[in-house]
Amino acid sequence: MMSKGPDQPPSYSTLIAPFLQASRVCCITLNEADKIRLIGTPPEITPAIRLAIRQGWGAIQREQNYAGAHEFKLMGNPWHGQSEEAVRSRKLITAVLKAMANYGWNLIQAADVSKKQSDKDSLFFELGPVQDPQADLFSISFNRSDRIRVIDAPHMVPYVQQAIQTQWKYGIQMQQMYGGAHEFKLSGNPFYSDWNEAVYARMLLSQILANLRSQGYKLYTSVDISIGTDGMDLESWVFRRVGPAWS
Structure with a gap:
């Protein structure tokens, strides 16, 4: 088997949610003008987020593995939404939060953890004791x-x-x-x-x-x-x- 050279990137499998004893934490990031990345989320969350994107925003251009995260690239630019698109982008983020809550993942904090220009918040979730299928x-x-x-x-x-x-x-x-x-x-x-x-x-x-x-x-x-x-x-x-x- 060929060994990786010093300039080759490491291989990443799908990331699992970090945990300590009974606690589980995952993250969703909003990237560039049109991307959402699921970092450490369980596999059953992905179809729910896919549906939330389609209901809250619209079409998805493509999906891919990004360094172990599941990345959605959306049609259009929700994070640069102007005029009425700005309303749709809020519908989108609310739909994503609701989908996570349906599966028992409660938001811990939305945090700005990047010094990049035009950065957006990262969303950190913790798995709660019960699911909330009627989350409002x-x-x-x-x-x-x-x-x-x-x-x-x-x-x-x-x-x-x-x-x-x-x-x-x-x-x-x-x-x-x-x-x-x-x-x-x-x-x-x-x-x-x-x-x-x-x-x-x-x-x-x-x-x-x-x-x-x-x-x-x-x-x-x-x-x-x-x-x-x-x-x-x-x-x-x-x-x-x-x-x-x-x-």
Whole structure:
């Protein structure tokens, strides 16, 4: 058998989830403008993520083994989504998180662990004690300097609206459906604010969290999924209903 030279890369088999005693951890990364990599996930997760991608985003261009990770290359550019595609990319990440929760994998942390330009968060999961086939998740995105979009949760729109009306003194300029999401365009610029407005913006966000918590939903993660201008892109929030599998 020919031995590997010093310049040849090592061979990788499919990676298994790291574990210590009863704990199991895996990772999903968002790469370049159009890729998702499953690192250390169990084999039964792959078909569920494939279905989540198709439901949340659309077509998959190809799949391959990437240094032991299962990589999906998507059609289009979800991590550089503009206009209504930005809504679809949030639907995609929510669908992936829901698929993981269905199999009992709960998110530990979304973390920025790269210094690359235009990097995005990596998602770390831990296997919980029970699966959650009825996991209920939705997302809220903050866009430009003055917009809030409630995605796939029309029943939560009144609670977001109440938070804006009570905590943002400049009020709502307009509302519309945008790419299937309910969009609030606020008067003023809460996400590019100074002085007193910076305080009002944080009170607004706190009230959104409180209102949704009162309805049984808690913030599951705040995640950076966009290739934006450094320091200018905003994270998106994903909420999950509290229950026996996650609290």
